[in-house]
Amino acid sequence: QVLLQQSGPGRVKPSQTLSLTCAISGDSVSSASTAWNWIRQSPSRGLEWLGRTYYNSKWNFDYAVPVQGRIIINPDTSKNQFSLQLNSVTPEDTAVYYCARGFHSSGWSDWGQGTLVTVSS
Amino acid sequence: QSVLTQPPSASGTPGQRVTISCSGSSSNIGKRTVNWYQQLPGTAPKLLIYSDNQRPSGVPDRFSGSKSGSSASLAISGLQSADEADYYCAAWDDSLNGVFGGGTKLTVL
Numbered sequence: 001q002v003l004l005q006q007s008g009p010g011r012v013k014p015s016q017t018l019s020l021t022c023a024i025s026g027d028s029v030s031s032a033s034t035a036w037n038w039i040r041q042s043p044s045r046g047l048e049w050l051g052r053t054y055y056n057s058k059w060n061f062d063y064a065v066p067v068q069g070r071i072i073i074n075p076d077t078s079k080n081q082f083s084l085q086l087n088s089v090t091p092e093d094t095a096v097y098y099c100a101r102g103f104h105s106s107g108w109s110d111w112g113q114g115t116l117v118t119v120s121s
Numbered sequence: 122q123s124v125l126t127q128p129p130s131a132s133g134t135p136g137q138r139v140t141i142s143c144s145g146s147s148s149n150i151g152k153r154t155v156n157w158y159q160q161l162p163g164t165a166p167k168l169l170i171y172s173d174n175q176r177p178s179g180v181p182d183r184f185s186g187s188k189s190g191s192s193a194s195l196a197i198s199g200l201q202s203a204d205e206a207d208y209y210c211a212a213w214d215d216s217l218n219g220v221f222g223g224g225t226k227l228t229v230l
Contacts (some may be wrong), residue, residue: 037219039219046123046209046221046223046224047166047209047211047221047224048221049211049218049219049220049221064218064219065216065218098165098166100165102168104153104154104156104211104212104213104219105154105171105172105213106171106172107156107168107170107171107172107177108156108158108166108168108211109168109171109177111165111166111167112165113165114165
């Protein structure tokens with residue numbers, strides 16, 4: 001059974017950086033058979049896929065166009081976890097953030113518990 | 122405005138069969154598979170259907186998916202009160218983005 005445990009602050013000031021971590025148990029962040037995703041959900045924007053990382057001979061990163069240039073997803077093999085960094089946040093980045101495991105082709109089968117992040121001064 | 126279009130609401134009585142539609146385009150559903158997620162209040166989405174019509178282990182066969190052209194559908198037969206939830210379709214898009222529908226709130230009357 002794969003468990004994803006999220007951690008990180010629930011409040012970030014505008015223009016600052018949002019940082020969240022997703023700790024993995026029951027699988028490896030370096031697994032060649034899966035991807036590690038960040039997805040967020042807000043009442044105004046609904047569910048929004050933000051990006052993913054996966055290892056296939058080398059690390060690969062794909063980011064959603066609306067957040068490209070502001071987002072970094074970083075795998076940490078020593079701690080078997082991956083992180084989300086979203087720079088220059090605005091109140092529009094207020095959302096529940098989820099980490100999720102899987103490639104779209106086989107579905108995002110395992111999800112973290114979700115973290116409500118509020119961008120406010 | 123979501124890339125994939127779903128009706129905002131659907132309803133049915135216990136035992137009934139309901140369907141939820143998801144409309145996309147040739148850049149997403151028209152050329153790639155569709156997944157469906159169920160979200161109960163206050164919880165993370167749960168994978169219900171993947172690759173258009175495949176059920177993950179543990180998902181009852183009351184749930185089924187289909188696709189035709191640039192549209193997909195989720196069908197729920199033998200409707201139960203426990204099925205009351207939000208349902209989302211998802212696909213991969215030419216822009217290499219994962220895209221979602223706006224969600225359909227299912228009410229069991």
